[in-house]
Amino acid sequence: MATSHLIIVFIATLGALASSISGKEYIVGDASGWALDFDYQTWAKDKVFYVGDTLVFNYVSGTHTVVKVNGTGFQQCIVSLAIGTLTSGQDVVPLQTPGRKWYICGVGKHCESRNMKLVITVLPQTMVPAPSPMATSASSKLAIPTFYGCVVALFGSLLLLFV
Numbered sequence: 331m332a333t334s335h336l337i338i339v340f341i342a343t344l345g346a347l348a349s350s351i352s353g354k355e356y357i358v359g360d361a362s363g364w365a366l367d368f369d370y371q372t373w374a375k376d377k378v379f380y381v382g383d384t385l386v387f388n389y390v391s392g393t394h395t396v397v398k399v400n401g402t403g404f405q406q407c408i409v410s411l412a413i414g415t416l417t418s419g420q421d422v423v424p425l426q427t428p429g430r431k432w433y434i435c436g437v438g439k440h441c442e443s444r445n446m447k448l449v450i451t452v453l454p455q456t457m458v459p460a461p462s463p464m465a466t467s468a469s470s471k472l473a474i475p476t477f478y479g480c481v482v483a484l485f486g487s488l489l490l491l492f493v
């Protein structure tokens with residue numbers, strides 16, 4: 331019993347660690363989703379977004395859209411300044427570059443009158459330093475013989491079992 335509990339804790343810890351490395355997923359508007367008359371400025375205010383995080387816009391497909399625009403398109407709710415439009419109702423937006431990102435709804439006057447507009451600032455990934463090319467090539471040269479060594483050892487021990 332105790333052992334199985336330990337294994338569960340271990341797996342949960344690994345999972346948490348993996349998700350913290352691969353980035354956070356933010357459900358825009360949380361349980362309210364991408365909806366009319368939600369205060370997205372307040373929602374974004376206490377959050378820090380990094381490159382590698384993702385935004386998820388949840389809504390009933392057909393009722394809203396997610397339109398990525400520039401600053402002017404955001405200020406004036408101009409859909410024609412769209413950089414990209416998403417319509418699936420479960421739109422996953424990976425944050426790939428640092429800087430300001432603007433999203434508005436392109437349906438009716440949802441942006442102008444119903445506050446369906448979100449602006450965030452994405453920060454560069456500072457916690458994970460990029461490995462130098464030297465270190466990467468050195469470790470891959472080391473890793474391959476080690477891998478083959480393990481395979482050979484494994485087959486060797488299997489052969490011994492059958493002899």
Ligand SMILES: [Cu+2]
Nearest residue numbers: 394435437440
């Ligand atoms: Cu809308």
